[in-house]
Amino acid sequence: MKHPAVASVPDTRDTFWRTLQTFCATRVVIAVVLLVYVAFNQIKGDRPVAGPLDWHTCVAYLLLAAGFAAMVATYRRRFMWQLLAQIVVDLAAISLLYVMAGGARSGLAILYLFPLAGAAILAPLVLALFFVSVVTLLLLAESGYQLLQAADEVLASQAGLYGAAFFAAIFLVNRLAARLIKEEDLAAQRGQDLRLQEAVNRIVIADMTDGILVVGAQGEVYAGNPAAERMLGLPLALGHSLQSLHNATALAPIAEAFGAWRDGRHDAAGDDKAAYVMIKPEDALAPMTGSDAVRSYVLHLKLRFAGVQTPGLPDRRTVIFLQDVSEIENRAQQLKLASMGRLTASIAHEVRNPLSAISHAASLLAEDMAQGPQARLLRIISDNAVRLNRMIEDILRLSRKAQPHGDPVLLGPWLADLLAEFREVHKIEHDKIHLGDMFQYQVRFDPMHLREVLVNLLTNALRYASARPGSIRVHAVAPKPGRLELHVQDDGPPISPEVRAHLFEPFYTTSSRGTGLGLYLARELCLNNGAMLDYEYRTDVLGDGQPGGRFVITFGAIGGAV
Structure with a gap:
């Protein structure tokens, strides 16, 4: 089975280089410990005075360990070649010290676990098992040599047990490492997908004509899109100081509608979750004249609330969608006006004729009744007839959208x-x-x-x-x-x-x-x-x-x- 490290081009994977750096640092520590170990044995006298080969091996191993650490930190190329060179040097140095220290009775066989674990984590399984096989053969060969020399306290089974333990441990470590690498690949892919989705969401939200507010349980505003900023005249993007719906006068209607929704006073079915409010932004837009200025100063908003499901989390968020329905209402009214056009023209024609007759009759009666209570009643009739006629003219003007001065x-x-x-x-x-x-x-x-x-x-x-x-x-x-x-x-x-x-x-x-x-x-x-x-x-x-x-x-x- 091919190791994921090879399949994913480890030269470009920072995780492998960081792991290799950790192994290099550990190698330096082990080399220093070995050097101290040789010196301690010499001072204690448990074994013959260490020969030049012991000292040279430890010093050379320490220098090579420092060199490997410097190379990994400065030259991030040819990952597998660097890993193989380091493992070969580790096995060679540990083997020299193991043989010179007396073999299995020295207790240094456990040091083989360090390079073998590094191979299990960073190399394919076949290569890791190859190194385990080499170490096992070396341990068996050293034990066989000691048996041939008729050395005391030599246990042939100890080398076999070490080999079996190394095979089991390296196989387990390699499988765990492979699984972690796959999880990292999946996490990296999910992170890339998430970043891409966030970028798409930012573009979509920024270009939306509807405003979006993200608020907390007490009405504190955490974020808002550009459309919400334009509607409310307040800085709501991330990076600004947090606002509150209850602190700004312009946001008071939104705060009241949010409180009503939060307290469950709105029906949860269908469009009843929406609320309609009128707001007057504190920061007015550029000066305009006529009805355009008034429309920019008074906004009709349709609010929809959506609770963010956060099970197990103490903080709750609510998304408020702001839709400016002023233009929608105007278009709906224009459609109704279109149907009213013919109706108003017909009504005006049918009403004006009787109204003219009423006005004319009232004028004739007024000529005969210049004084008395009847004259006052006729004056009321005449005034209301004029007013009714003016109202008809207003309705006709509204259907034609005439603009009076x-x-x-x-x-x-x-x-x-x-x-x-x-x-x-x-x-x-x-x-x-x-x-x-x-x-x-x-x-x-x-x-x-x-x-x-x-x-x-x-x-x-x-x-x-x-x-x-x-x-x-x-x-x-x-x-x-x-x-x-x-x-x-x-x-x-x-x-x-x-x-x-x-x-x-x-x-x-x-x-x-x-x-x-x-x-x-x-x-x-x-x-x-x-x-x-x-x-x-x-x-x-x-x-x-x-x-x-x-x-x-x-x-x-x-x-x-x-």
């Missing part, structure tokens, strides 16, 4: 007038809606569009808010220079994750009386004016640590403080 709007006075009218129409107390101080903020937004958006949000808030004063709050926040957010929130129960996932889809509604177009049209009106409308679920919304939600309008064009 926003006018400067001073938020404080404008919102005060809107809320006064809203309170009168809905017959609610003045202190139920709290308006924050925002007189210094000015935005560019079509006033009628902004009116439709705010009325829609306030109507939804009024439906779920309690009767307490300040249960509905409207206030502005400027988180960064050049950014302005308008928050509309109430103290009602937050929207469930299942509803949040489809909140702004057209025709999606949880009310039997709703059409499912209110929030969708509100968001589209915001996008057409370079803004973004979204729902934000946070634990600090209500100010008392209780979870809640709020609608947030992020303006893309700000007129500046006044």
